[in-house]
Amino acid sequence: MAQFGNYTLLIILGALFALPFIYTLYTSLITMQDVNKLAGVSNWTFDNYKMFFTNDAYNVPKWLMNTVIMTAVVILGNLIINPMVGFALAKLDFKGKKLIYWIVVGTMMVPYHMILIPVYVNVAELGWLNSFTGLTVPFLYQALYIFMMRQFFISIPTEFIEAARLDGLTKVGAFWRIVYPLARSSLITMSILAFSGTWNSYLIPVTLTSDPSMYVLVVGLNSVKDMFFENTPLIMAGVVLATLPILIFFFIFQRQYIEGVSSAGVKG
Structure with a gap:
C-alpha cells in the first residue's frame, strides 16, 4: 500500500x-x-515547424548545425580533459596537488558572468570571435566536472592501478585501459550535463558571435522571437526545437545518469 x-x-x-x-x-x-x-x-x-526550415528570413538549419558542432566538440573535450585532470588529482602524487585542487574548487564558486568580459577580451585578441574556435576552446573543461570525476576516481581501489602497472602498463595506459572504462556512468552523467548546458547556452554565444551565420540555435531563435513576438505558436515551436534534443538525450541515458550521480558523492 x-x-x-x-x-x-x-x-x-x-x-x-x-x-x-x-x-x-x-x-x-x-x-x-x-x-x-x-x-x-x-x-x-506542423506549419510552425515548416516555417522555420523554409522561410528565408532565418536560417534554422544552419543554426542547428552550428549548435550540433559546438556541442559535440565541447562534450568531446570534456570527456578527455576532465577525467585526466580528475584522475591526476585523485591518484597521482605531485607537488602542488592540494593547491591545484582547491583552485579548482574555488573556481566553482565564481559565477561565470564575472569572468565573461575577460573571456571576451582574450577571445577577441586571439581573433576567435565569430568562429567555432571561440565557441568551443575556452569550454573544453569545466571545474565542476573535474571535481566530479575526482570524486569518482577516489573510490577506485589503488590496487587496480598497481596491478596494471605490474602487467607492464604505464600510468597513462592504466588510466585509459583500466580506470577510464570504469567511469562510464560518471562520464555519461558529465555528458548529459555538458550537453544540456552547451545546447541551451545563450549568454556566451550571443557575446562571442555577431554574424547571423554563426548563431547557435538558441541565439537564432531569440532573434526570431524579436521579429515574431506576437506569434505565440511559432515561438513555442522554437522552444520545442531547442528542448527536445535534451529530453531525448536524457531519456536514453537516464539510468547511467542516476548511477553516475550516486557514485560521485563527496569523498576524501
Whole structure:
C-alpha cells in the first residue's frame, strides 16, 4: 500500500512538472486563432515547424548545425580533459596537488558572468570571435566536472592501478585501459550535463558571435522571437526545437545518469 502511494505521488509530481512542456508542445501545433483555446487534433498542424526550415528570413538549419558542432566538440573535450585532470588529482602524487585542487574548487564558486568580459577580451585578441574556435576552446573543461570525476576516481581501489602497472602498463595506459572504462556512468552523467548546458547556452554565444551565420540555435531563435513576438505558436515551436534534443538525450541515458550521480558523492 505504501509503495502504491509513493508511485501515485511520483506520477502526480511528474505530471505537474511535465505540464509546461506539454502546453508548449500543444501550442506549437496550433494556429494563432486557436491560442488559449482547446483545439481538436484535426486542427493541429506542423506549419510552425515548416516555417522555420523554409522561410528565408532565418536560417534554422544552419543554426542547428552550428549548435550540433559546438556541442559535440565541447562534450568531446570534456570527456578527455576532465577525467585526466580528475584522475591526476585523485591518484597521482605531485607537488602542488592540494593547491591545484582547491583552485579548482574555488573556481566553482565564481559565477561565470564575472569572468565573461575577460573571456571576451582574450577571445577577441586571439581573433576567435565569430568562429567555432571561440565557441568551443575556452569550454573544453569545466571545474565542476573535474571535481566530479575526482570524486569518482577516489573510490577506485589503488590496487587496480598497481596491478596494471605490474602487467607492464604505464600510468597513462592504466588510466585509459583500466580506470577510464570504469567511469562510464560518471562520464555519461558529465555528458548529459555538458550537453544540456552547451545546447541551451545563450549568454556566451550571443557575446562571442555577431554574424547571423554563426548563431547557435538558441541565439537564432531569440532573434526570431524579436521579429515574431506576437506569434505565440511559432515561438513555442522554437522552444520545442531547442528542448527536445535534451529530453531525448536524457531519456536514453537516464539510468547511467542516476548511477553516475550516486557514485560521485563527496569523498576524501
